[in-house]
Amino acid sequence: MCAWDDFTQSATAARRSLAQARSGQIPPFLMLSVPGMSAREHRRCSELWVRDRVAASVPERTRLNFRFDLGVRDKLRVGYLSNDFHDHATAHLLIEALEATDRTRCELHAFSFGGNDHGAMRSRLSGAFEVFHDITASTDSDAASAVHAAAIDILVDLKGFTRGARTGIMMLHPAPVQVNFLGYPGTLGSGICDYIITDPFLTPLAAAADYAESFAYMPHSYQPHGRAALGRLPSRAEAGLPETGFVFCCFNQAYKFTPSVFDLWCRLLAATPDSVLWLLASDQAQGNLRGEALRRGVSPDRLVFAPQIGQSEHLRRLQLADLVLDTAPYGAHTTASDALWAGVPIVTCAGDTLASRVAGSLLHAVGLPELIASDEADYVAVALTLAAEPDLLLAAKARLARNRLTAPLFDAAAYARSLHDLYEQMWNRRRRGAGREPIWAAAAPPGSPRPG
Template sequence: MRSLGRDRGMCAWDDFARSSTDARLSLAQARSGQIPPFLLLSVPGMSAGEHRLCSELWTRDRIVASSAERARLDFGFDLTFRDKLRVGYLSNDFHDHATAHLLIEALEAHDRDRCELHAFSFGADDRGAMRGRLHAVFDGFHDVTALSDSAAAAAVHAAQIDILVDLKGYTRGARTGILMLHPAPVQVNFLGYPGTLGGDICDYIITDPFMTPLAVAADYSESFAYMPHSYQPHGRAALGPAPTRAEVGLPDAGIVFCCFNQAYKFTPAVFDLWCRLLDATPDSVLWLLASDRAEGNLRGEALRRGVAPGRLVFAPETTQGEHLRRLQLADLVLDTAPYGAHTTASDALWAGVPIVSCAGDTFASRVAGSLLHAVGCPELIASDEADYLAVALTLAAEPDLLRAAKARLWRNRPAAPLFDAAAYARSLQDLYDQMWRRRSSGGAPGPIWASKS
């Protein structure tokens, strides 16, 4: 399984073509737990159904192993109807992290007459500004870092949480073992993991009609809880003045193509397209996030495709505020596939930079498309690789068209649903209310739609 592992973050692609074959062979042989579901998200050619199979295999033995402890704990619930729900959020990212930046304004906009918010944190306290802001927004902030899964689940139950929202899924440091013990009567998969968790871990996944049309319900173990626009929240963080190009190492002239996705999302096929764009657009550069592990390999891959390595410009990691400032210098963001941009996409749109994305059939591949719908720019969603290249080439070759696309996006931003945290919070609360009404009335989970706010 080396082709699925650490070499992806290094962009060492010698055996990349084996990744799909290796994954399918393992899934076909039903090797439970052989492939971490997160790794499969970036493997080309895998379907949403195969992503579900991977999650089911990953959780199968773990669910069985947790069943005795779940029976011992035997959590009971008060299912009487109430106007004010207790909603708990489970994560280790309650600090200066992309998930926190996406969610904070929606949390702050929740109607406290209808919802009591609790955090269950199992991550480090960085004592930063975002950590303090999160402490302030939650009615209860419970640090369960040192607790076992059983003790953490007991803490959730003791807080009488009605709806437990998991923000981690199968990303790094996740503790799905807490969810397997079912400490809350309703459990929700949201935001942190772009796919299904499998098994009976969560009742719902928060999504939107573009991300997961009803026709693909069989590819998810959770019922769909539909937001009216994009499933992803994003606030209105201040945009400081853009730096000069020279200050961030960009040339004075020429198109700046940009992708600030992590390097493990890059594939040879996508990099081929990027190099064709660079070759067809004189004086252009490709602006990427710095990576000590990947930079040398990426420069070598560019050279093998006939592109001067110096046309790759690497941006160091920085604070969120500085990141948003410098993003304004990009001309066009190029999405990856099959694991596309998530927070990096909505950040770029907030900074006024168009994105070209190619939507597949998996959750991880459709996020940028969902965001583009929510800012009124669906024409930037390509149907396939050829269309992706054509859309990007057209914008790069016609400066007036690119300027018009940026101007339209900038005009759309103030009223775009993607950046309306208050409306987002109202729709999210509506979903929580519907989940609770179903559960308290004895109904099974099923698809639900939030009203437009």
């Protein structure tokens, strides 16, 4: 709601709760957007959140007594667990990598516990998996038994602690290798997953103690993204924007906004005449944000709110932005890669946590690391320079336009090959009984043709 009267107390209250060490007290997802919290504290929160549940799952896990065939595989069976197999950000990110998977080496299974919206993305996802299991009505035990009955070698959780998650299935360990991937930007705590799929910028080796999972490194960015059609560029009037003036943009959800980040945005608006800040519409937050702008000496009319629309229409209008501004400590993820695919640079300030470093990972993978600010002052300086010097902004956009078609970030086929390389390493290490140390995927050549 961006009602910030007592916002400064949030970090203090969170640390007090962590110090009390009571299980299940603070949902880890909420901790991601609390300023000042470290990756170590995020792990502490996750460990406390799952501690009693993991302990409570042991009798059922013992009863189920899953045994695994660890023989040599010509084809791995990889299962993806989610309730977002429909028109959802996770599906939009992952679909092209799923479709590019080499079916001679990997058999894909979906384990879906979400509703079927009968939409185009659901249909496309159904075609991307060899088998689509609907476990919506199943208990955690029955769902885990379905995973085991399907002889899944590697089970990939796409939810973590996000809305509707069922980590109880993962706690029963129905597959010999379990992976935390894409849906939740942080550790799930001990006793759940063996690996987290990441990249060297997102989680440097020095951060290993902040994660219960071992690092499984993709060679560029951890995040997949396809090449959806951008469509016709609409007019500014069609998008509700003024005909002239610089367009700063942030389409992150309002819960990621903080008073300190909004301070920086208002400084940018004040220093850039006739500029506007283009935000995603939120019935609960809009009035509060307009009031916060006024308190900072910025006319509320300079906030322009964009309605929620479908993904293809959203990508179309996104091309009208001049510069995307990231949030902190919970930064842009899908919204960042969408912006880069639409040809819009993004300025970010990478922090200590995985949730704060995603935009930086994407910028490295698309060849624009100079847009990663070192601190808040640098963030403002980089954004102001691009807003005040049109030639520099045009040069950045031109480089992005060239790179997005050749850089690794939007090469779904190469991504799929590197991801499968990680899966094969996970499987081979499990077969040998090797310890869960960090692993690195080989980089597939850019522009690799789709296998099969």
